[in-house]
Amino acid sequence: MPTSPTSRTAPTATGTIPAQARTATARPARVDASRWPDVAAQPKASAVRTAVAERLVRHALSRLPLRARLAGRDSIGLGGPLMEIRRPDAFFRRIGASGLIGFGESYMAGEWDSPDLVGVLTVLAGNAAGLVPAPLQRLRKLWALRQPAAQANTPEGARDNISHHYDLSNDLFALFLDETLSYSSAVFRGFPAEHELLPAAQHRKIDRLLDLARVGPGTELLEIGTGWGELSVRAAARGARVTTLTLSREQQELARARIREAGYEDRVDVRLCDYRDVTGEYDAIVSVEMIEAVGVEFWPVYFRTLERRLAPGGRVALQAITMPDDRMLASNSTYTWIQKYIFPGGMIPSVEAVERVTTAHTALRTEQCDGFGMHYAETLRLWRERFEERADRVDALGFDATFRRMWTFYLAYSEAGFRSGYLDVQQMLLIREDTA
Missing domain, CATH: 3.40.50.150 (Vaccinia Virus protein VP39)
Structure with a gap:
C-alpha cells in the first residue's frame, strides 16, 4: 500500500511556485520519496518489457482520436486532445513495469500532461476494450498485477x-x-x-x-x-x-x-x-x-x-x-x-x-x-x-x-x-x- 498522504503529516517542502502556475496539473517541482516512493523512483523494468510496452502504446495511440506528442517532437494519433509525453523513456518504462498503475504514476511524476486531461482520458476509456491486443488480453493473468492480500x-x-x-x-x-x-x-x-x-x-x-x-x-x-x-x-x-x-x-x-x-x-x-x-x-x-x-x-x-x-x-x-x-x-x-x-x-x-x-x-x-x-x-x-x-x-x-x-x-x-x-x-x- 502507498503511504497515505494525510493532512496530519507535516507539509512537504516543494519549492516556491508562482501563483499563476500553481494549478493542480502543474508539474511537481520535486516528488517526496518518503511520501511517494513509487512515484519518486524509476521502476525496474527489463529492456524487453519496456520495448514491448513502447511498441504496444505507440500502436494503440496511433489509432485513437487524440494527439500524443513525445518530448515536444514527433506526434502519434489521429488528432484530438493533446497528450504531452515529456519524458517518453520514463513513461514507457513505468508502463512496462506496472501497466496502468505506471500510467497513473507517470502522470503524478509529471512525465506526461495534457491541457485537456479529461478529453485524453475519455478517449482512452472509450477505447479501453481494444487498447491491448486480444491475444495479450487472454494472457492477462500472466502479466497483470494482482490485488494485494492486505x-x-x-x-x-x-x-x-x-x-x-x-x-x-x-x-x-x-x-x-x-x-x-x-x-x-x-x-x-x-x-x-x-x-x-x-x-x-x-x-x-x-x-x-x-x-x-x-x-x-x-x-x-x-x-x-x-x-x-x-x-x-x-x-x-x-x-x-x-x-x-x-x-x-x-x-x-x-x-x-x-x-x-x-x-x-x-x-x-x-x-x-x-x-x-x-x-x-x-x-x-x-x-x-x-x-x-x-x-x-x-x-x-x-x-x-x-x-x-x-x-x-x-x-x-x-x-x-x-x-x-x-x-x-x-x-x-x-x-x-x-x-x-x-x-x-x-x-x-x-x-x-x-x-x-x-x-x-x-x-x-x-x-x-x-x-x-x-x-x-x-x-x-x-x-x-x-x-x-x-x-x-x-x-x-x-x-x-x-x-x-x-x-x-x-x-x-x-x-x-x-x-x-x-x-x-x-x-x-x-x-x-x-x-x-
Whole structure:
C-alpha cells in the first residue's frame, strides 16, 4: 500500500511556485520519496518489457482520436486532445513495469500532461476494450498485477481501507464538495450544471432514494455508509428514525455535529460499525455508493446482511457505480491505480453481478434500476474545477503538489469513465421476493 498522504503529516517542502502556475496539473517541482516512493523512483523494468510496452502504446495511440506528442517532437494519433509525453523513456518504462498503475504514476511524476486531461482520458476509456491486443488480453493473468492480500475487506481490512480515503481530512473534502458535503452523484435538471445548483441536485438525488425506499413518518431506516450525514438529516426531517453506519472516525464526528446542528440528534444514531455487525430489523435500508468498497468476495455477505436486516415488506434503495459486465469479469482481480492510491480494496460491480449475487445468495430481487451516468460526469467536473481553483488552500492543509496531481487525475479519470460510457451509476430498488 502507498503511504497515505494525510493532512496530519507535516507539509512537504516543494519549492516556491508562482501563483499563476500553481494549478493542480502543474508539474511537481520535486516528488517526496518518503511520501511517494513509487512515484519518486524509476521502476525496474527489463529492456524487453519496456520495448514491448513502447511498441504496444505507440500502436494503440496511433489509432485513437487524440494527439500524443513525445518530448515536444514527433506526434502519434489521429488528432484530438493533446497528450504531452515529456519524458517518453520514463513513461514507457513505468508502463512496462506496472501497466496502468505506471500510467497513473507517470502522470503524478509529471512525465506526461495534457491541457485537456479529461478529453485524453475519455478517449482512452472509450477505447479501453481494444487498447491491448486480444491475444495479450487472454494472457492477462500472466502479466497483470494482482490485488494485494492486505487490501482484502475483512472487518479489520475494511476499516483500514476506508480510513485511507475518508480520514484524509474533512477540510479537504469541504474544499471541493458543496455545502451538503455529499460525495456521490447528484441528479441535475439539465446540463451544463453550475456549482451553485449542486446542493439542490444532491438533495434531488437523496429524495429520490428516500422515495424509492418509502421513507416517511415512523420509518425505521438503516443507512449503510453515513458520509457526512446529509441523507440522515433529510430522512429525519421526514419523521424517520435513522441508524447510520460508518467506519470513518472523521466522518462520524462531523456527521454527528451536523445532525445535532440540524436538530435531529434524537432521531439519528451515527455508529462506528461495520455493516456485518449491525443488528435489528428495519423498514427500509439505503446505501449510497458503498457497495464499491465491499469487495467481490464479500458481495454475498453484504447482500445477505441487507436481507437479514430488512423487515417484512421492507425496501432497499441502493445507489451504485457500475461497469459493463464483460469488463468487470475481465478485471475483477487486477490491481489498479485507483486501488493503490485512492480506494484500497474497491471494486465496481455490474448490474448483472448484483443480480447474480442476490439470486444465488438471497431472496432479494431488483425491482427497479435507473442509470444516470452523465449526471455523475457533471458532478465530477464541478468537483474537479473547484479542487483546481483552490489549489493554494489544498497546499495550506499540508498536501503537496504530487497529491494535487494525484487527486486531479483521480477526478478526471472518474469523469472520463462516465463521459465515455465505461462507467454508469444506478439507483436500484431491491425487495424480498416473497413480498414482491
